[in-house]
Amino acid sequence: MTTVTTKTKVIDNCTPGQLPVEVITASEPVILKGLVKHWKLVELGLESTQSTVDYLKSHYNGRPSFGYFGGPEVKGRFFYDEQVTRLNYDNKQIQIDEFLDLIVATLNDSAPPSYYIASNLIDSHFPRLRAENDIDIPRPAAEFPVEQNRAGIWIGNRTTACCHYDASDNLACCMVGKRRFTLFPSDQIANLYPGPLELTPGGQALSMVDFANPDLDKYPNFAKAIAHGQIAELDAGDALFLPSMWWHQVEGLSRFNILINYWWSESPRFTGAAMNVLYHAMLSLREKPPHEKQAWKHIFDYYIFGDGEQAARHLPEQAQGFLGKLDPDKSRALRAMLLNKLNR
Structure with missing residues (x-):
């Protein structure tokens, strides 16, 4: 068929x-x-x-x-x-x-x-x-x-x-x-x-x-x-x-x-385009050795694809930073940090 x-x-x-x-x-x-x-x-x-x-x-x-x-x-x-x-x-x-x-x-x-x-x-x-x-x-x-x-x-x-x-x-x-x-x-x-x-x-x-x-x-x-x-x-x-x-x-x-x-889309307007993550991963991860890529899969599962709150749950609120729930202020700060790192 x-x-x-x-x-x-x-x-x-x-x-x-x-x-x-x-x-x-x-x-x-x-x-x-x-x-x-x-x-x-x-x-x-x-x-x-x-x-x-x-x-x-x-x-x-x-x-x-x-x-x-x-x-x-x-x-x-x-x-x-x-x-x-x-x-x-x-x-x-x-x-x-x-x-x-x-x-x-x-x-x-x-x-x-x-x-x-x-x-x-x-x-x-x-x-x-x-x-x-x-x-x-x-x-x-x-x-x-x-x-x-x-x-x-x-x-x-x-x-x-x-x-x-x-x-x-x-x-x-x-x-x-x-x-x-x-x-x-x-x-x-x-x-x-x-x-x-x-x-x-x-x-x-x-x-x-x-x-x-x-x-x-x-x-x-x-x-x-x-x-x-x-x-x-x-x-x-x-x-x-x-x-x-x-x-x-x-x-x-x-x-x-x-x-x-x-x-x-029901995503907050302050979130970024997910496609940019893929492009950055091609630049930063794809050519890594297999054992490193496997480790990064675990890291992404923990921080991104798993329970969205698990990475911050064991931390006091004042120490959570970007691991806590995103809001417009955190989003702006995270974007500024990324731009600074990408421009180096």
Whole structure:
């Protein structure tokens, strides 16, 4: 078997616009059927492509954006060239109304160019769109300020965003067309064969496996990932809750596709980006002798991945320092210390 067949959990007959809090605090993906079917953009998408385009243009403020442009040979899969030294598409600035016209002009082509605007912040380019197309994300109470919801819009023809992960929770709402998400839990990273860290379309490493035609001679352990994968297929008006760090490939299956998504994190705003830990570890730990790396695994388990309070529990409060609970002041002091050490 070379394709994922397990279906993502579905909650049917959702009350439109009401997102259950127990869903977004879970650690598993779930499809919410019809959650946003009442949105104006969904209604217009079911009516016609032109009415959808006209509606978007009427809300567009004229600010340019960046779009992905690939030739017909790309077949919508934004990836690398054969040498994996450059991307297989161009990323160019364009007016969004002109971008929409390009999609419409090639809508009925048998082998159209590939067009994609990825994760464009709605409020930056469509400031009035959320008045008729928005949902409240029920966030739990937090001790410190956390990241606010970021709403993005994704526009394209038949496209594939290759498998990657994001560090934020995600509510993906299918507006126009159909979408297919292929999902894998984070423990499948080795079986997904991640690509380069420096050269990426969106900042995260991509799986090097072509899911439509997997080369199991080159990537044999992908067969193991398949056994743990899920498929989530969305119609217009459906939504998918995707917890942070799940690997996901996203396909726009129709000739014209629009998705609106929300990203957020419950981590305090003063915390750093976890990816920076990985980069620093590559510099500082990866080339150490095996016995040292094993020792550092124990140290990280003790201070970071185990019980968050164990490292400070046996110390008086006044002596805990960075081992105690972080707050904005400690975070600033820790960041200053790190910058000082890195600049030496």
